Amino acid sequence: MISCKNLIKDYVEGDNVTHVLKKVSFEVKKGEFVAVMGPSGSGKSTIMNILGLLDEPTSGTYLLNDKDVSKLSDDQQADIRAEKIGFVFQSFNLLPRTTVLRNVMLPLTYLNLTVKDREERAKRALLSVGFPEDRWNNMSNQLSGGQIQRVAIARALVNDPSIILADEPTGNLDTKTGEIVLATFEKLNKEEGRTIVLITHEQDVANHADRIIHVRDGNII
Numbered sequence: 001m002i003s004c005k006n007l008i009k010d011y012v013e014g015d016n017v018t019h020v021l022k023k024v025s026f027e028v029k030k031g032e033f034v035a036v037m038g039p040s041g042s043g044k045s046t047i048m049n050i051l052g053l054l055d056e057p058t059s060g061t062y063l064l065n066d067k068d069v070s071k072l073s074d075d076q077q078a079d080i081r082a083e084k085i086g087f088v089f090q091s092f093n094l095l096p097r098t099t100v101l102r103n104v105m106l107p108l109t110y111l112n113l114t115v116k117d118r119e120e121r122a123k124r125a126l127l128s129v130g131f132p133e134d135r136w137n138n139m140s141n142q143l144s145g146g147q148i149q150r151v152a153i154a155r156a157l158v159n160d161p162s163i164i165l166a167d168e169p170t171g172n173l174d175t176k177t178g179e180i181v182l183a184t185f186e187k188l189n190k191e192e193g194r195t196i197v198l199i200t201h202e203q204d205v206a207n208h209a210d211r212i213i214h215v216r217d218g219n220i221i
């Protein structure tokens with residue numbers, strides 16, 4: 001499903017070049033649950049942003065379902081994100097002073113759906129992650145960390161994505177809440193067949209995946 005070859009990412013500031021990714025190559029098969037693990041600063045988020053078409057590599061190829069997607073226009077990339085990819089970030093990125101339901105509906109803005117359809121889908125996504133129905137109309141800044149992350153996962157699922165990209169999704173959670181979130185990812189993978197790329201610096205978290213890709217200093221090791 002995902003095939004990356006010789007991905008290089010350089011940042012240039014004046015005379016200073018930072019080589020963040022140095023020929024990164026790996027594959028992820030459809031239906032796999034893979035962890036990308038490495039210490040802070042090793043390039044994990046850079047990899048995730050490239051996989052999610054939020055950033056472009058300096059060079060190298062990225063095939064998604066056999067199609068070279070890194071050279072598409074911004075609009076074409078946005079379409080692929082809207083249709084195929086679900087994102088979960090460490091910092092959750094929910095809109096404050098906006099209800100749970102509206103937050104989950106957000107990724108559907110770019111799809112051609114009625115408000116009623118969008119609401120139905122958001123409700124289904126919230127049910128699937130076990131988010132209590134009596135809080136759907138709460139503002140997102142009135143929730144606990146664990147509840148916020150469930151909303152973030154529901155939001156990632158609402159477009160029925162074939163791939164879920166999660167960047168340190170348990171980084172801000174206590175161990176018990178983190179376990180619940182990881183169990184949710186396992187269910188999405190094993191029962192629903194979704195492909196998952198989970199980014200983490202923690203071995204305990206990575207152990208939930210079927211396979212671990214180790215990253216260090218911008219290299220796969």
Ligand SMILES: Nc1ncnc2c1ncn2[C@@H]1O[C@H](COP(=O)(O)OP(=O)(O)O)[C@@H](O)[C@H]1O
Binds near residue numbers: 043
């Ligand atoms: N916009 C940027 N400009 C310069 N350097 C950056 C930029 N973004 C990230 N980096 C550097 O790239 C390296 C990898 O960052 P990142 O992919 O966020 O690592 P990780 O997610 O593994 O902690 C770090 O050394 C970081 O400082």
Ligand SMILES: [Mg+2]
Binds near residue numbers: 044045046167
């Ligand atoms: Mg990171």
